[in-house]
Amino acid sequence: MTVQxxxxxxxxxxxxxxxxxxxxxxxxxxDLDVKxxxxxxxxxxxxSGKTTAINCILAxxxxxxxxxxxxxxxxxxxSYALKRRIGIVPQNVAVFNELTVTENIDxxxxxxxxxxxxxxxxxxxxxxxxxxxxxxxxxxxxLSGGLLRRLNxxxxxxxxxxLIFFDEPTVAVDPQSRNAILEGIRRLNRNGATVxxxxxxxxxxxxxxxxxxxxxxxxHLALGTADxxxxxxxxxxxxxxxxxxLTDDALAAIRALPRVIDATYDGRELDVRCRRxxxxxxxxxxxxxxxxxxxxxxxxxxxxxxxxxxxxxxxxLRD
Amino acid sequence: xxxxxxxxxxxxxxxxxxxxxxxxxxxxLATMFNGVFGxxxxxxxxxxxxxxxxxxxxxxxxxxxxxxxxxxxxKEPSSDATTGAHEGTATGLDQQLIDITTVTxxxxxxxxIADDAVQGYLNADGSGRLRMTLSSDTAGTATxxxxxxxxxIAALHGxxxxxxxxxxxxxxxxxxxxxxxxxxxxxxxxxxxxxxxREVTLTxxxxxxxxxxxxxxxxxxxxxxxxxxxAAVTFAQANLSALGIRRTVAPLGRVRQLLAxxxxxxxxxxxxLLIALAYIRYGCGVLLGGREPAAVLAVGVASFMSCALGTMxxxxxxxxxxxxxxxxxxxxxxxxxxxxxxxSFAMELSDWITRxxxxxxxxxxxxxVTNLFYDILYYDGYxxxxxxxxxxxxxxxxxxxxxxxxxxxxxxxxx
Numbered sequence: 001m002t003v004q005x006x007x008x009x010x011x012x013x014x015x016x017x018x019x020x021x022x023x024x025x026x027x028x029x030x031d032l033d034v035k036x037x038x039x040x041x042x043x044x045x046x047x048s049g050k051t052t053a054i055n056c057i058l059a060x061x062x063x064x065x066x067x068x069x070x071x072x073x074x075x076x077x078x079s080y081a082l083k084r085r086i087g088i089v090p091q092n093v094a095v096f097n098e099l100t101v102t103e104n105i106d107x108x109x110x111x112x113x114x115x116x117x118x119x120x121x122x123x124x125x126x127x128x129x130x131x132x133x134x135x136x137x138x139x140x141x142x143l144s145g146g147l148l149r150r151l152n153x154x155x156x157x158x159x160x161x162x163l164i165f166f167d168e169p170t171v172a173v174d175p176q177s178r179n180a181i182l183e184g185i186r187r188l189n190r191n192g193a194t195v196x197x198x199x200x201x202x203x204x205x206x207x208x209x210x211x212x213x214x215x216x217x218x219x220h221l222a223l224g225t226a227d228x229x230x231x232x233x234x235x236x237x238x239x240x241x242x243x244x245x246l247t248d249d250a251l252a253a254i255r256a257l258p259r260v261i262d263a264t265y266d267g268r269e270l271d272v273r274c275r276r277x278x279x280x281x282x283x284x285x286x287x288x289x290x291x292x293x294x295x296x297x298x299x300x301x302x303x304x305x306x307x308x309x310x311x312x313x314x315x316x317l318r319d
Numbered sequence: 320x321x322x323x324x325x326x327x328x329x330x331x332x333x334x335x336x337x338x339x340x341x342x343x344x345x346x347x348l349a350t351m352f353n354g355v356f357g358x359x360x361x362x363x364x365x366x367x368x369x370x371x372x373x374x375x376x377x378x379x380x381x382x383x384x385x386x387x388x389x390x391x392x393x394k395e396p397s398s399d400a401t402t403g404a405h406e407g408t409a410t411g412l413d414q415q416l417i418d419i420t421t422v423t424x425x426x427x428x429x430x431x432i433a434d435d436a437v438q439g440y441l442n443a444d445g446s447g448r449l450r451m452t453l454s455s456d457t458a459g460t461a462t463x464x465x466x467x468x469x470x471x472i473a474a475l476h477g478x479x480x481x482x483x484x485x486x487x488x489x490x491x492x493x494x495x496x497x498x499x500x501x502x503x504x505x506x507x508x509x510x511x512x513x514x515x516x517r518e519v520t521l522t523x524x525x526x527x528x529x530x531x532x533x534x535x536x537x538x539x540x541x542x543x544x545x546x547x548x549x550a551a552v553t554f555a556q557a558n559l560s561a562l563g564i565r566r567t568v569a570p571l572g573r574v575r576q577l578l579a580x581x582x583x584x585x586x587x588x589x590x591x592l593l594i595a596l597a598y599i600r601y602g603c604g605v606l607l608g609g610r611e612p613a614a615v616l617a618v619g620v621a622s623f624m625s626c627a628l629g630t631m632x633x634x635x636x637x638x639x640x641x642x643x644x645x646x647x648x649x650x651x652x653x654x655x656x657x658x659x660x661x662x663s664f665a666m667e668l669s670d671w672i673t674r675x676x677x678x679x680x681x682x683x684x685x686x687x688v689t690n691l692f693y694d695i696l697y698y699d700g701y702x703x704x705x706x707x708x709x710x711x712x713x714x715x716x717x718x719x720x721x722x723x724x725x726x727x728x729x730x731x732x733x734x
Contacts, residue, residue, distance in 0.1 A: 060567060080571075080572075090564050090565060093561070094560070096562065103329070107323075111322075111570065112569060
């Protein structure tokens with residue numbers, strides 16, 4: 001019962017948010033409801049309005065209309081009690097290059113926890129959380145990219161916030177560091193923190209997020225778990241066949257199959273998107289054989305979050 | 320707020336570029352000034368020249384010549400000289416101008432010159448006038464680069480000319496009033512210039528034209544210290560840096576963060592200026608007119624203005640931090656040109672602006688900081704210093720007001 005009640009509480013609730021930059025609409029009646037205790041993924045192409053939405057939620061940006069409530073209270077630039085419960089890990093590493101690892105974490109923690117005695121164990125815990133024990137006295141200039149990212153995270157979470165914003169925290173880090181960062185985020189969530197996570201790495205989002213919202217042009221496009229999102233799109237199966245002798249007639253025949261949405265061929269590989277169905281693979285293979293196509297390597301897989309993302313937001317390049 | 324103050328302080332003190340430009344650079348430049356100007360000053364010192372004195376028949380007929388050259392040589396008048404009629408003649412110089420070598424004829428004197436034993440000789444002509452003859456080497460040196468020789472020769476010329484004029488006047492007086500020769504009072508008055516001129520001090524201390532260059536250097540250092548405040552503002556503003564985003568989201572008000580940054584920057588700017596001032600005063604020996612406490616106050620006012628200007632520049636939206644630091648250096652360098660830092664041409668330009676366009680001098684912070692120290696050194700009272708302080712504080716108020724307006728208007732549209 002308690003769990004259900006907690007799940008029902010909104011950590012962040014945004015209703016009909018509108019934000020213009022001059023004539024450009026950045027947020028167009030945008031809605032968002034992040035439940036307490038979940039890891040919530042916010043996805044969208046560049047310029048879709050993700051950062052604007054987050055900055056509005058954090059009261060860094062003024063907006064034209066709509067409401068924003070964090071833990072049930074309106075968020076303003078002077079909502080200091082609310083701000084104490086929020087942590088932010090910006091995309092760009094935001095630390096002082098002149099301070100050591102410990103000094104950086106201590107300073108950012110001090111903005112939330114003024115008492116030094118209260119702060120000391122928190123800083124220590126953050127250092128251990130980020131695995132920076134061996135680098136306490138290092139300045140950021142001496143840290144590798146992965147360690148820097150971990151320091152960036154430690155600075156954002158040392159004060160043990162209830163709500164943490166992660167803005168692409170794994171950009172330009174190696175797989176080991178990425179894995180450590182994602183594991184750390186899961187640990188924070190297990191300890192009770194609500195996480196809002198933005199990234200362009202779909203597999204990461206799929207891996208750690210409980211629910212995902214895809215937005216574009218400042219609007220909410222789709223919301224659900226990864227499986228729910230995959231179920232929302234037409235593509236149910238993706239078949240890839242390596243072949244060097246696919247003729248135009250064969251390609252046209254494959255495209256004409258009843259459950260095929262689209263088929264493309266680049267001279268080496270045939271890529272077929274199909275709706276959900278039990279006989280997609282055999283239908284495609286039969287058609288190929290009928291036209292005498294020699295088949296090399298073949299794969300069939302269900303749609304990924306990346307497919308969902310591209311189908312919802314389109315393949316056109318963004319700024 | 321205290322932690323933010325300490326962090327900005329640490330950030331400033333650990334910034335190598337800031338340490339170089341704000342502490343090392345002024346000291347290096349002051350040392351260079353000291354080397355260059357020190358040599359120039361020494362070059363204008365009077366150094367005695369070796370001169371032969373031709374004590375021939377003409378000399379012996381020229382009463383007072385012996386006492387005169389003894390005075391030039393910094394010696395007590397010899398007994399034979401004091402017997403002369405012109406015993407009261409004074410050179411008006413406190414310094415030794417010549418080292419005497421006595422010869423009996425001009426021919427011998429020329430030989431001594433040819434042997435490089437002396438640089439010239441003094442003799443008396445038939446009419447009792449003293450004449451100075453210089454070796455060609457000495458004359459050549461005087462017209463070229465050796466400042467010491469030039470100054471010493473000029474002083475000798477002046478003294479000999481004064482002697483000859485006094486001698487001529489004395490002779491004319493005795494021709495008109497032969498009875499005066501019997502008056503001891505007349506002879507005491509001959510050549511006595513005491514009471515005719517009086518040394519008046521118009522400034523607090525003896526003027527030192529070189530000091531202005533050091534003060535202009537302090538003006539430039541002061542403006543360079545803007546970079547502290549620029550960084551403090553940039554790293555606290557969400558639209559100017561990622562650090563600013565993180566700090567703005569924190570539950571510590573923006574005003575308190577900016578205030579902590581300003582105070583830390585002021586302390587750093589003041590400290591760096593104090594170090595430069597101490598080095599200039601005690602390392603380079605540039606005077607402050609015995610008003611060191613006022614100079615410390617001047618540093619406080621100047622560094623406050625510098626941080627106010629830095630706050631305004633730091634608050635300019637959309638410019639990256641690096642561009643602002645570049646702007647800070649450019650402003651410091653350009654304004655220092657008009658405050659006279661870059662040599663005599665710049666100093667003349669600064670004086671020209673002060674005379675012909677005083678408003679421009681009044682609104683040039685580098686000039687005003689230079690004036691702060693100039694006022695301390697030269698003026699008898701503190702009124703000009705206080706006026707410059709007020710001017711700098713008004714400037715600071717304007718800079719802070721503009722900075723505050725810029726900061727208030729920023730709604731982070733470009734995060």
